[in-house]
Amino acid sequence: xxxxxxxxxxxxxxxxxxxxxxxxxxxxxxxxxxxxxxxxxxxxxxxxxxxxxxxxxxxxxxxxxxxxxxxxxxxxxxxxxxxxxxxxxxxxxxxxxxxxxxxxxxxxxxxxxxxxxxxxxxxxxxxxxxxxxxxxxxxxxxxxxxxxxxxxxxxxxxxxxxxxxxxxxxxxxxxxxxxxxxxxxxxxxxxxxxxxxxxxxxxxxxxxxxxxxxxxxxxxxxxxxxxxxxxxxxxxxxxxxxxxxxxxxxxxxxxxxxxxxxxxxxxxxxxxxxxxxxxxxxxxxxxxxxxxxxxx
Amino acid sequence: xxxxxxxxxxxxxxxxxxxxxxxxxxxxxxxxxxxxxxxxxxxxxxxxxxxxxxxxxxxxxxxxxxxxxxxxxxxxxxxxxxxxxxxxxxxxxxxxxxxxxxxxxxxxxxxxxxxxxxxxxxxxxxxxxxxxxxxxxxxxxxxxxxxxxxxxxxxx
Numbered sequence: 001x002x003x004x005x006x007x008x009x010x011x012x013x014x015x016x017x018x019x020x021x022x023x024x025x026x027x028x029x030x031x032x033x034x035x036x037x038x039x040x041x042x043x044x045x046x047x048x049x050x051x052x053x054x055x056x057x058x059x060x061x062x063x064x065x066x067x068x069x070x071x072x073x074x075x076x077x078x079x080x081x082x083x084x085x086x087x088x089x090x091x092x093x094x095x096x097x098x099x100x101x102x103x104x105x106x107x108x109x110x111x112x113x114x115x116x117x118x119x120x121x122x123x124x125x126x127x128x129x130x131x132x133x134x135x136x137x138x139x140x141x142x143x144x145x146x147x148x149x150x151x152x153x154x155x156x157x158x159x160x161x162x163x164x165x166x167x168x169x170x171x172x173x174x175x176x177x178x179x180x181x182x183x184x185x186x187x188x189x190x191x192x193x194x195x196x197x198x199x200x201x202x203x204x205x206x207x208x209x210x211x212x213x214x215x216x217x218x219x220x221x222x223x224x225x226x227x228x229x230x231x232x233x234x235x236x237x238x239x240x241x242x243x244x245x246x247x248x249x250x251x252x253x254x255x256x257x258x259x260x261x262x263x264x265x266x267x268x269x270x271x272x273x274x275x276x277x278x279x280x281x282x283x284x285x286x287x288x289x290x291x292x293x294x295x296x
Numbered sequence: 297x298x299x300x301x302x303x304x305x306x307x308x309x310x311x312x313x314x315x316x317x318x319x320x321x322x323x324x325x326x327x328x329x330x331x332x333x334x335x336x337x338x339x340x341x342x343x344x345x346x347x348x349x350x351x352x353x354x355x356x357x358x359x360x361x362x363x364x365x366x367x368x369x370x371x372x373x374x375x376x377x378x379x380x381x382x383x384x385x386x387x388x389x390x391x392x393x394x395x396x397x398x399x400x401x402x403x404x405x406x407x408x409x410x411x412x413x414x415x416x417x418x419x420x421x422x423x424x425x426x427x428x429x430x431x432x433x434x435x436x437x438x439x440x441x442x443x444x445x446x447x448x449x450x451x452x
Contacts, residue, residue, distance in 0.1 A: 005338025007323065012318065014297060015297075040360065110409070111343065115358065
């Protein structure tokens, strides 16, 4: 592997379309010869290491109508080109989408969050992707566009493996669509890394809906424990309809631990990930419950 | 296109220069003599190459020069006025927050970016904001103190 990260070894053709249609036109022209560049914080690292050698880069940086956060009734539409720092600084996200807020906050460092976009984070499809677990538990969908075509894909169906998604070479993510039910509800995101700016050894997001003392809806998603970010349905089912108390929370957390299938890699070991998964799940479940104004 | 004539303002000076598609902003800056941003890791983990790009804290080693047409870059040196160091740079000196100095330009840019956004940061704010800037000498305490002290001074 080439480890000279000082330069980009290969030249490429560079396009900076002013609008989305132009970008889609270019994508349909160059197909797999082209890559989309948004923030570049993942892509350029891969190109420096010659893991990717695109002949053409199509930049989204000048397409202003990919950068927005639109609020609706219990819903949020985020343009795929929105920098992570804008999401972090959005008052609605901070107030009502705690798991997403905490996930973005936990990512890398301010400079990277100014550069990196939410669409890029998803399209990069790292198993350790921080925005995926929260977006999974909110039941998000992606609006995916190609020239003359548009489809909406649930995020759960988007990831196929490390770096692999359902996107065809002619498609790009245009929008992230999030909806939430009415309160009382709560969400939380937790992550373990070696130091604060690190990529996750393991991360988890929880979304809960409360009805009195019972949990009426529970969604749990982990990152860094499988080839893709993962919902843990079996554990979720064990929480739903139950009076949400210590014993139930422990049971659900242990089920998460049973369901995940992590591996050993540079950032952590399988054993450690399995060990901490139950603890993280328990803490995230409790945090989300307290945010739904449930008592423990 | 594989190269492009771009207009770029660096520390107040205007340039019109042809860059190749694969030229990184960091390398362009250094070739033009702006050697304060440093190549550290090249993968976005150390912050030594930090600059302000149109006022935004940005890593120049992960920025394509060709994408900077009609933009403005400010490096740490560009914050000084004539022979007068930027107060934050002065504060780093006063707090012995510089040893080998390699991380310092990045620290100054990141610290200035923080103080622009948040003139009254807590210690935790400073540590969070500077967490992408690695220093292998000082142990960070004097750097954090220098930024906090500068915030206090500019208030009074």
